[in-house]
Amino acid sequence: MASIEHAIAIYGVAALFIILYFESFGAPLPGESALVTCAFVAAKGDLSIAHVFLAAWSAAVLGDSTGYLIGHFGGRPLLERYGPRLGLSPERLARVEGEFAERGFFVVLFARFVVLLRQLNGLVAGALRMPWLHFVTANALGAALWAGLWSFGPYFFTDLFRRFL
Secondary structure, three states: OHHHHHHHHHHOHHHHHHHHHHHOOOOOOOHHHHHHHHHHHHHOOOOOHHHHHHHHHHHHHHHHHHHHHHHHHHHHHHHHHHHHHHOOOHHHHHHHHHHHHHHHHHHHHHHOOOHHHHHHHHHHHHHOOOOHHHHHHHHHHHHHHHHHHHHHHHHHOHHHHHHHO
């Protein structure tokens, strides 16, 4: 947390944007921790909570969209080549693709709230050929819910959060 606070103190919401952007397409970075830290800093008056929310939302949407493009153009061949080594036979891949076609919108919408799914969300959606418009709509809504919860929640309930930290 100290290194996150230090980066935020120097670079402000730009540091948050970069952390969340790269985390959103697979980099193992502390995105949620950075967002909560920024919300606490905003509660002290050192950052604008509106800027924190906008940076978090836009980085999440753009990062997942980058992941989608990577998955769309490169993920399918990797799944077909290495999937059987991981127990993902062509039949199982077809079944997963069918499930994703049916429920993919809700998977993308709520994946942002689950740690590993948040990082792989766009890559998987792209590799499984989810329609772009469905993906970007679910992605933008999910990112708004997630960014709203973890920016405005700590901001408005700072005293309550600090009792538990």
